[in-house]
Amino acid sequence: MSSESKDSVENWVPPTPEVPDYWETPDFTDLIENISTNGIKIPQKSYLQAGTYPVIDQGQDLIGGYTDDDTKILNDLGQVIIFGDHTRCFKLINFDFAPGADGVKVLKPNDNIDPKYIYYSLKTLQLPNRVYSRHYSFLKKSKLPPPPTNEQKRIVAKIEELFSELDKGIENRRTAREQLKVYRQAVLKHAFEGKLTAEWREENKDKLETADELLKRIKQEREAYYRQQLEEWETKKQSKKPIKLKDFNSPKTSKFPINSISSAWILLPLEQLAAEAVLGKMLDKQKNTGVAQPYLGNINLRWGCFELDNLKTMKIEKEETARYSLKKGDLVIFEGGEPGRCAIWNGEDNTMFIQKALHRVRFTQSYNPVFAYYFMVYAIKTGSLERSFTGTTIKHLTGKGLSLYPVSTSWTE
Structure with a gap:
């Protein structure tokens, strides 16, 4: 039937x-x-x-x-x-x-x-x-x-009483959600003013590195990463040559675009702090060759997480894997539309790729990507990151704008 x-x-x-x-x-x-x-x-x-x-x-x-x-x-x-x-x-x-x-x-x-x-x-x-x-x-x-008629009226009155309580609960939940947003912003503000760890720093002031020691360690780690990439490139001679590292300038401790940043921390442009920052691969079905691989696009990147149910594929050459694939701990940042939106990749190494709408930032072991993620959230909330955007109708965070943006550098707190 x-x-x-x-x-x-x-x-x-x-x-x-x-x-x-x-x-x-x-x-x-x-x-x-x-x-x-x-x-x-x-x-x-x-x-x-x-x-x-x-x-x-x-x-x-x-x-x-x-x-x-x-x-x-x-x-x-x-x-x-x-x-x-x-x-x-x-x-x-x-x-x-x-x-x-x-x-x-x-x-x-x-x-x-x-x-x-x-x-x-x-x-x-x-x-x-x-x-x-x-x-x-x-x-x-x-x-x-x-x-009976009187009972109908009592039932209606009870239904509407319960509905009113539900509406009040929904409104209370909405209010609580707004209050939670304010609280989160306050937590971030205190975090990047150094207030959350002020007591810890005071207790450990004799154990902490100096700013020069921390910078030296980061510099050594970046140089080691670059030499490794360069050796791989010289062996294969097919992948894109690694970008030469920017020299360290004197760290800035004032005039940071976010007010009240902790003076106990160091401020560096991202290009001097990250081991590597690259933009994803251009989608071009006519020109791209290689093996079809899953990639992240703008619709897959959410604040703090990735949506992987609707992944698409693009062709990737073996020699392009190192440049366009992700490793655990990489910070993936949205380039256009809602620039700055980001999340940390915690999946397997070299199994997921990114297209040109996304930046991949890889840090050395001395810099915590979770710290970087929350710093980006803070920079968006305070509006300071907007100074690095281009475009009028659709905003973009270009590779240059991202690389020059000053990022807070603290000890491993």
């Missing part, structure tokens, strides 16, 4: 609600009158953006449009229920309106039925889904046993 015949009106048996024995079980048509809308329905193409009377149709929005035609208006009906014959949508209406043309049923409860009670009852029904076919015939077969 096909699903359509199985769900036909003749074969469909509505579920029987479990209700007290003293509740009546009248037919649907004894509870509700179907108000005729012949000759007054307004086609969607005739809707106005603004007008005297609202048009109620079977769409999800309460009001579909407007009209100024007072000959199409249903008025003085009291509270009625709109049912979408195609959409199975219910709306409780208590004002004058014009009915939309397609699939609108106007249902008026009889005098012994509280309109809100029957509306909430209708919302509990599980009608068969015939997509854009008609559903009113199924609705008419449904059972909606009503309690």
Whole structure:
């Protein structure tokens, strides 16, 4: 038997609600009158953006449009229920309106039925889904046993009391979420002002490296990384030659673009701090050759994480693996659209690649990429990173802008 015949009106048996024995079980048509809308329905193409009377149709929005035609208006009906014959949508209406043309049923409860009670009852029904076919015939077969009138009103009052509590809970949650954002920003602010670790630094002041010692160690690690890359390039002579390291300048301890940065820390342009910073590979199906490999695009990078369910592939030559692949601890940064958005790669080495919309920053062992990640979050929140953006409509964080951006360097705290 096909699903359509199985769900036909003749074969469909509505579920029987479990209700007290003293509740009546009248037919649907004894509870509700179907108000005729012949000759007054307004086609969607005739809707106005603004007008005297609202048009109620079977769409999800309460009001579909407007009209100024007072000959199409249903008025003085009291509270009625709109049912979408195609959409199975219910709306409780208590004002004058014009009915939309397609699939609108106007249902008026009889005098012994509280309109809100029957509306909430209708919302509990599980009608068969015939997509854009008609559903009113199924609705008419449904059972909606009503309690006595006074009990209906008490049930409605309790429902609305609980709904009010739920709405209040949702609002409290929204407020808490906003307060949490403020708290997170305060934590970041204190972190990069050095306040979170001030006590630790005081307790360990005799054990900490000097600024010169820390810089020397970072410099040695960067040079060792560069020599390793250079040796690999000289052996293969096919991959792109490693970029020569920038010499260290005197570290800056003031005039940093983020106010109140800890004076106990060192400030260096990223190009002097990272072991390597590269932009991903250009997507070009006509020119790219090699083996198809999964890559991260802008849609895969979120704040603090990656979405890997919709990965695509691009062709990568073996010699390009070192340059465009990721290793654990790499900081991946968004280049355009929402520049600065970033996350740390914690997957396997050399199994994931990046395309040109993303930067890959690799640090030496003396610099914690998690510290760098939170510093980028802080730089975005305070607006200081925006000074490195280019573009007017769509913002970009170019390789040059990223490399010259001053980054805070602390001890391994």
